[in-house]
Amino acid sequence: MTNTKRLILILADQLSWQQPALQDASPNTDTLVFAEVAKEATYVRHNKHKIAFLFTAMRKFADQARSKGYSVCYFSIDQQVKTLLEAVQNTLSSQPTCDAVHVCEPGEYRLKHEMLTWSDKLALPCVIHEDRRFLCSHAEFKAWADSQKTLRMEYFYRGIRKRLGILMDDDKPEGGQWNYDADNRSGWRNKDAVPERIQFAPDKVTQTVIETVEEHFSHHPGDLSQFRYATDSAEARAHLEQFIQIFLPHFGQYQDALAEESTTLFHGLIGLYLNAGLLDPLEVCQRAETAYRANNVPLAAAEGFIRQIIGWREYVRGIYWYYMPGYASLNSWNANTPIPTWFWTANTQMRCLHKSIQQSLESGYAHHIQRLMVIGNFSLLAGLSVTEVCDWYLAMYVDAYEWVELPNTLGMALNADDGIMASKPYAASGKYIAKQGNHCQQCFYDPKLTTGPKACPYNSLYWRFIDRHLESLSKNPRMSLITGQWRKRAAEERDSITQWADQILERIESL
Ligand code: FAD
Numbered sequence: 001m002t003n004t005k006r007l008i009l010i011l012a013d014q015l016s017w018q019q020p021a022l023q024d025a026s027p028n029t030d031t032l033v034f035a036e037v038a039k040e041a042t043y044v045r046h047n048k049h050k051i052a053f054l055f056t057a058m059r060k061f062a063d064q065a066r067s068k069g070y071s072v073c074y075f076s077i078d079q080q081v082k083t084l085l086e087a088v089q090n091t092l093s094s095q096p097t098c099d100a101v102h103v104c105e106p107g108e109y110r111l112k113h114e115m116l117t118w119s120d121k122l123a124l125p126c127v128i129h130e131d132r133r134f135l136c137s138h139a140e141f142k143a144w145a146d147s148q149k150t151l152r153m154e155y156f157y158r159g160i161r162k163r164l165g166i167l168m169d170d171d172k173p174e175g176g177q178w179n180y181d182a183d184n185r186s187g188w189r190n191k192d193a194v195p196e197r198i199q200f201a202p203d204k205v206t207q208t209v210i211e212t213v214e215e216h217f218s219h220h221p222g223d224l225s226q227f228r229y230a231t232d233s234a235e236a237r238a239h240l241e242q243f244i245q246i247f248l249p250h251f252g253q254y255q256d257a258l259a260e261e262s263t264t265l266f267h268g269l270i271g272l273y274l275n276a277g278l279l280d281p282l283e284v285c286q287r288a289e290t291a292y293r294a295n296n297v298p299l300a301a302a303e304g305f306i307r308q309i310i311g312w313r314e315y316v317r318g319i320y321w322y323y324m325p326g327y328a329s330l331n332s333w334n335a336n337t338p339i340p341t342w343f344w345t346a347n348t349q350m351r352c353l354h355k356s357i358q359q360s361l362e363s364g365y366a367h368h369i370q371r372l373m374v375i376g377n378f379s380l381l382a383g384l385s386v387t388e389v390c391d392w393y394l395a396m397y398v399d400a401y402e403w404v405e406l407p408n409t410l411g412m413a414l415n416a417d418d419g420i421m422a423s424k425p426y427a428a429s430g431k432y433i434a435k436q437g438n439h440c441q442q443c444f445y446d447p448k449l450t451t452g453p454k455a456c457p458y459n460s461l462y463w464r465f466i467d468r469h470l471e472s473l474s475k476n477p478r479m480s481l482i483t484g485q486w487r488k489r490a491a492e493e494r495d496s497i498t499q500w501a502d503q504i505l506e507r508i509e510s511l
Pocket residue numbers: 266267268269270271272274275305308309312313314316366367368369371372376393394397399400401404405408409412413
């Protein structure tokens with residue numbers, strides 16, 4: 001504990017008592033500042049669910065701080081403070097005895113670099129603490145990345161799992177394998193009912209925020225009549241507990257499924273809580289491991305789930321900070337087509353895209369395969385503008401912050417990062433989407449056709465993508481089978497497919 005009087009700024013996604021700027025904080029000396037500010041809420045057109053979730057969770061965390069005896073300065077959006085810096089300046093002018101500003105580092109390069117100028121602007125030390133809510137530090141990731149030829153997630157994951165001792169049997173992976181994906185990933189064939197989720201009906205605080213968000217952000221996407229997210233850590237833990245008991249046993253099996261009947265299937269719906277600080281990643285993984293060791297969850301499901309958190313989540317964060325700021329402007333395939341307006345309305349006859357975009361707009365959620373293989377895959381095949389697509393994802397999802405959104409969108413889905421993240425593009429035709437679920441049965445288009453008015457647009461766009469990038473894709477051993485197949489086709493057949501795809505792109509607005 002220190003004797004200095006500190007001003008501690010807590011961002012909307014840092015709502016954890018374990019976060020580093022609060023580690024040696026004291027109600028006797030320190031003031032906590034929270035700010036709902038226009039700049040953060042509007043730099044993209046964030047989904048109303050995301051804003052309502054963050055503002056409500058912030059207000060409730062500030063209440064917890066007050067009940068712990070902290071002096072709290074809370075700026076609500078009605079007070080019209082425009083930036084986080086302005087909030088800090090306003091607080092300092094009313095608390096001139098503060099001798100330092102402390103903050104946990106933000107998850108966005110833009111904001112971190114702004115904060116690096118604050119000491120000068122405030123004429124006061126501004127201490128930015130490394131965010132220890134993650135399991136891999138910047139230094140550990142850098143040491144790993146510097147030692148590798150290619151940065152494959154699987155090897156990163158094994159190292160983290162060993163260090164943390166999760167699902168380990170001495171120094172061997174539990175069950176003898178590191179990865180059980182071969183047992184996972186069934187398509188959806190309507191055989192299992194998806195249980196109801198625990199829902200959190202809006203209380204008074206949430207209701208007030210919902211009204212405020214409707215007033216200030218009416219032009220943003222989102223249907224707040226559906227708002228049922230947890231907004232404090234107790235609720236988030238109740239949500240997690242239900243997931244571990246009821247949904248996790250089927251998580252692996254349906255991880256890659258696409259269903260007409262369910263927007264969430266057996267996924268965790270925990271990204272928003274992990275990223276905002278309401279759940280701790282290590283605790284979540286330990287809880288999943290305990291359920292496995294109690295024989296309540298198959299190993300393949302527990303391992304698959306834990307890999308997402310200690311593997312993918314930490315890995316994409318590492319990639320982001322290792323390669324920023326250059327990463328954001330990569331565009332390997334030179335993709336610049338403006339995104340169609342139906343990305344903001346869901347008004348398309350392509351059933352898989354209609355369903356995935358509609359639920360994203362309405363609730364701020366889509367599961368991984370919808371994000372990657374439906375919306376992302378279409379964006380890749382159609383050559384949609386990388387920056388426009390990334391901004392769309394950043395705006396759309398309740399769990400979206402640039403540290404996690406950018407590598408997933410630009411790197412994994414759009415393959416625009418010169419192969420840093422993926423050894424081959426996640427490009428697929430309509431056949432994949434048909435195999436994974438039942439959208440095609442309700443679609444205007446036919447996944448078995450490649451050209452003609454009823455042909456699934458993914459099919460010709462897939463071959464057009466292969467054709468346009470044939471030379472560079474042929475150099476990739478993992479793509480050689482497909483590029484070889486394309487080369488073997490008759491020239492007239494190739495022409496008719498690529499010409500059809502060109503026509504599709506010309507009328508992309510009306511697909
Ligand atoms: P589950 O399927 O239940 O997985 C459990 C947890 O594992 C997730 O909550 C998340 O914390 C972690 N996880 C799983 N996959 C990834 C991944 N690829 N990267 C990082 N963490 C992962 N995730 C975000 O948190 N924010 C984003 O803005 C985001 N944007 C994405 C954009 C694209 C194009 C793609 C393909 C993926 C994106 N992801 C993002 C990753 C993943 O899709 C979401 O984490 C997941 O869908 C969240 O839902 P869930 O909690 O039900 O996840």
